[in-house]
Amino acid sequence: MSCTHTPDFPPxxxxxxxxxxxAEEFFTLLGVEYDPKVLNVARLHILKRMGEYLSGExxxxxxxRVAAARCRSMLQRAYEEFVTSSPLEARVFKVLKTAVEPPKPPAFVPFDSLLK
Structure with missing residues (x-):
């Protein structure tokens, strides 16, 4: 028989x-261990990704306790993503999503249309 442990969340x-x-408060309240080096680089990205995951919940x-356990799971999932990839690779924010898109070709305006 397996036993699953639910962390003790604060009241x-x-x-x-x-x-x-x-971000440190989120990790502390939810009982999720973290490496400060990872959190210092990706704190906003982790919390944004957690929010994306929670939007489906x-x-x-x-x-x-149930809501906190779900939040804890989503925070762990988001954190693990940034342990193995950089914010640039994960592209959470729009500015990073468009940072490496190929430039769009300029709109073509025929010269003849300018003479009319």
Whole structure:
């Protein structure tokens, strides 16, 4: 028989997550271990990716512990992505998505149309 351990979340963890002021607070509240070197490079990318993952989840109305466990899972998943790839490779933000797109050719305007 396998036993799954649910971490001990602080009381009102979801309320505390909504007011967290740093990535470190998210990791601490949800009990996710992290390497400060990874977090220093990719903190915004990790939290944005976590938000993307959570957008497919409905945690509103769930008991605090269940919602926190889902958030913890999504944060772990997002963090692991940036342990193995760089923010440029993962391209979370639009500026990075378009950073390496090939330039679009200039619009062609026939010379004859300028004379009319």
């Amino acid at each position: 009102d963890v979801m309320t505390k997550l909504r007011t967290a002021a740093s 409905d945690v509103e109305g769930l008991p605090d």
